[in-house]
Structures are given as structure tokens and as C-alpha cells.
Amino acid sequence: MHLASLSALFTTVLLIFLSLSEAALPGTWPTLDQAPPMKPEWAKLVDLKKLPKAPVQTAQAADCSKAVEFCIWSCNTCIRNASDVVACPNNKEWGISYDDGPSPYTPALLDFLKSTNTKVTFAVIGSRVVERPEILQRIKDEGHEIVIHTWSHPSLTTVSTQQIIAELKWTELAIQTAVGLTPKFMRPPLGDIDDRVRSIITQLGYKILLWDRDTFDWKSGSDPSYQPSWITGNFTQWVTDSKGHISLEHDLYPVGAANAPAAVNIVRNAGYTIKPVSVCTGLQPYVENVQLVASGPAPPNATDGTDGTANATSTNNTSSYNSSSNSPSSHYLSSHALLIVLIISMAIFNL
Ligand SMILES: *[C@@H]1O[C@H](CO)[C@@H](O)[C@H](O)[C@H]1NC(C)=O
Ligand SMILES: *[C@@H]1O[C@H](CO)[C@@H](O)[C@H](O)[C@H]1NC(C)=O
Ligand SMILES: *[C@@H]1O[C@H](CO)[C@@H](O)[C@H](O)[C@H]1NC(C)=O
Ligand SMILES: *[C@@H]1O[C@H](CO)[C@@H](O)[C@H](O)[C@H]1NC(C)=O
Ligand SMILES: *[C@@H]1O[C@H](CO)[C@@H](O)[C@H](O)[C@H]1NC(C)=O
Ligand SMILES: *[C@@H]1O[C@H](CO)[C@@H](O)[C@H](O)[C@H]1NC(C)=O
Ligand SMILES: *[C@@H]1O[C@H](CO)[C@@H](O)[C@H](O)[C@H]1NC(C)=O
Ligand SMILES: [Zn+2]
Numbered sequence: 001m002h003l004a005s006l007s008a009l010f011t012t013v014l015l016i017f018l019s020l021s022e023a024a025l026p027g028t029w030p031t032l033d034q035a036p037p038m039k040p041e042w043a044k045l046v047d048l049k050k051l052p053k054a055p056v057q058t059a060q061a062a063d064c065s066k067a068v069e070f071c072i073w074s075c076n077t078c079i080r081n082a083s084d085v086v087a088c089p090n091n092k093e094w095g096i097s098y099d100d101g102p103s104p105y106t107p108a109l110l111d112f113l114k115s116t117n118t119k120v121t122f123a124v125i126g127s128r129v130v131e132r133p134e135i136l137q138r139i140k141d142e143g144h145e146i147v148i149h150t151w152s153h154p155s156l157t158t159v160s161t162q163q164i165i166a167e168l169k170w171t172e173l174a175i176q177t178a179v180g181l182t183p184k185f186m187r188p189p190l191g192d193i194d195d196r197v198r199s200i201i202t203q204l205g206y207k208i209l210l211w212d213r214d215t216f217d218w219k220s221g222s223d224p225s226y227q228p229s230w231i232t233g234n235f236t237q238w239v240t241d242s243k244g245h246i247s248l249e250h251d252l253y254p255v256g257a258a259n260a261p262a263a264v265n266i267v268r269n270a271g272y273t274i275k276p277v278s279v280c281t282g283l284q285p286y287v288e289n290v291q292l293v294a295s296g297p298a299p300p301n302a303t304d305g306t307d308g309t310a311n312a313t314s315t316n317n318t319s320s321y322n323s324s325s326n327s328p329s330s331h332y333l334s335s336h337a338l339l340i341v342l343i344i345s346m347a348i349f350n351l
Helices: 003-022 106-115 126-131 133-141 161-179 195-203 217-221 229-241 254-269 277-281 330-350
Strands: 093-099 121-124 145-148 207-209 245-250
Touching (some): 093 254, 106 133, 121 133, 126 133, 133 161, 145 277, 161 195, 195 207, 217 254, 229 245
Parallel strands (some): 093 121, 093 245, 121 145
């Protein structure tokens, strides 16, 4: 065979392989986990003249001198009731939320939620949706709420208005492409908002989803001293006041995901009804006409730690996953390694 056609064949095979291994979500998407480009048609969605003149921060909560004037959450957990949702308003109702997925740990959590008839909220990263749209489909099909949580997880007070728009709209587009839904809620990474960020988010049509109970389970991803038992330990204390709450956990790290079922059981066993955040607040979850429902009672024989204890021994592996890094997932690595091998072999053939 002619060398030129041989290398063309190589290229074809390579492109097919790459498309099979990487393009989980159809379409052309920005580089994962990096600030995505702005689309010109999105600019008109935000009237710049309406934006409060809160300075763009150099780092999260770097300058809190105007924390009161611009209601900077990262400085003093300041909230504006008109735009921010912090807790379920009714006593004995709980909005359980998981951030930063879909991840390799999400399916097992979904299995548990399904087996216990539990409905929760997932705040998803656009880059993860592009990688794992089939998991987002399960989240939708199994009656959970989907919330926008940006494309690349920046602290929003530190980025430009154009960049905030791009972060949210690309994530919205990925969710629409994956499951045909347009969320009405967004969750700011790290809760980092001020009045400029609020105005942008509000003008784009979203409610801001914060929380009033935080497990800090994300620390387990990098801090070996984080104790898995703190997740259930915290929930055990939180359920005692009978007030409405919204809690923050992550389905991105093995420790958080593995202890999430025990936390659900603690909330339910305390007599709370677990609801998607739109259900407990009585707001619309999506632009589309979709209603979500509260959790039902768990079947008496549901498994996975219904006694409320965590399976910590098998689950405190803190080594692995890092969402905010650009480190590619393993199938990217393997296809990129193959790419290099093929390019080298093509070069050798052509010599
Ligand atoms: C905001 O909502 C909280 C909780 O419902 C309430 O305690 C507070 O008074 C409200 N603040 C304003 C300014 O309305
Ligand atoms: C709750 O979590 C914090 C860390 O976020 C930890 O310091 C504290 O000990 C935990 N409480 C319980 C009762 O486990
Ligand atoms: C649990 O109950 C359901 C129906 O209520 C039944 O289909 C299922 O087989 C039971 N599972 C176990 C492990 O007993
Ligand atoms: C706990 O972990 C062990 C070992 O991985 C596993 O066999 C068992 O099913 C787990 N139990 C629960 C309740 O998750
Ligand atoms: C889990 O973490 C605890 C304390 O953080 C440690 O003592 C234990 O050896 C760890 N277990 C595994 C399997 O890594
Ligand atoms: C922790 O997880 C990593 C990656 O998933 C794996 O390579 C490693 O063997 C695990 N370590 C333990 C102690 O389970
Ligand atoms: C995640 O990646 C970022 C950038 O590569 C790095 O700065 C950070 O320390 C990493 N965190 C963890 C938990 O590995
Ligand atoms: Zn997050």
C-alpha cells in the first residue's frame, strides 16, 4: 500500500477512535475545566448599565472592605432574599444537594437514592456533563433536580462579567443538549457572589442556590486529616432543630459520595421530608414545564446503611479525583497516548 494512503488510513482510524472515546456529548465544546469563550449572542442578555459597581476581586474575598455595600457572601455570608435561596422555608423539610459531578461516584449514589425513593438536587459542572451525559440522563429520569454550577468552577467575584455569562450559558447548553432541560437555579462555586454577580445571574433568569448547612466534605479530596465520620456527625447534630435546611455535599470525591447515603438516612430517620430545592421552595425547577416531587418513604428493606452508619473503612481513599484541575480523565489520557504513538509511527513510515 502507498505510504500516503496508509497514513490517511491511520488518520481516519485515529479520528474514529478519538471521537468514540472523547465525544461523550454530541457537539463542539470548549476546553474542559478552562474559562470558556463568550458567544456574541449572549452579551445582550445582560444590561451592563444595571450592574452594581462591585470591583472584580483579585482572589476570593480578597477585599472585604465593601462586604456590606455589595453583600459579598464570601466575606460575611450576606444574602439578598430576592435572589438567593439558602434554606427550605418550612420546618422538617430538607433540600439535600450534591455538587461538582457527574462523577464516577455518582451512579452508586443514584442507586442508593433510587432504592430509598429519595429525591435530591445535583449542581453539575458543564465540563463533567460533557464527559458523562448518560449520568445526567439518569439524574433527570430518576426525578432529581439539575442545577447549573458553571463550566470551570471559578470564584465568580474574581471573573469578568463576560466570563460569568459564558460559564453559565455553556453549562446551560451542555445540560440542554444532554437532557433537554433548562435549569432555573444556579449554584455559585464556593458560594462566592456579590451584587454584581447577583445581577448578572438574575438578569440571565436564574435563582441563586446557596445552603445553610455545609459538610466541607470536599476537603476529603485533598486533606488526609478530614474524617469521613464528620459528615454523618454533622448531620446528626443538624437534624435536631427541626427547621428547614439546604445542605451541601459533593458527589465528586469518594469519601463524600460514600457517606452520602448514611447522611440521607439520618435526615429521613429524624422525620424530615427530603425535597428537591424547587419543591421545598415552591419555585420552578426548569424553563420547561416539568414538576418535580418530594421523596417518598423508603421501602422497609432498603439497603446501604439504613442504620445511618457510614462505611468508612472502605471509603476513605483521598487520593483520586480533582475537578478544578485540568487533569484529564483516564480515557483522555489513553487516547492521547495512542495519538502520540500513532503520530510517531506515521512519521517513521513517511521517512
Ligand atoms: C431574609 O430572609 C430571612 C429568612 O427568611 C429573614 O430572616 C430575613 O429577615 C430576610 N431579610 C430581609 C431583608 O427581608
Ligand atoms: C462537623 O464537621 C467539622 C468539619 O467541617 C468537624 O470539625 C466537626 O468535628 C464535625 N462535627 C461532628 C459532630 O462530627
Ligand atoms: C425489597 O422490597 C421490594 C419490594 O418492596 C422487593 O422487590 C425486593 O426484592 C426487596 N429486596 C430485598 C433485598 O429484600
Ligand atoms: C462496606 O464496604 C464493604 C467493602 O467494600 C462492602 O462489601 C459492603 O457492602 C459495604 N457496606 C455498605 C453498607 O455499603
Ligand atoms: C482511613 O483514614 C484513617 C484516618 O484518616 C486512617 O487511620 C486509616 O488507615 C485509613 N484507612 C484506609 C483504608 O486508608
Ligand atoms: C485509592 O484510589 C486510587 C485511585 O482510585 C487507587 O489507585 C489506590 O490504590 C487507592 N488506594 C487505596 C488505599 O485504596
Ligand atoms: C487540584 O488541581 C489544582 C490545579 O492543578 C491544584 O492546585 C490543587 O492543589 C489540586 N487539588 C487537589 C485536591 O488535588
Ligand atoms: Zn463546586
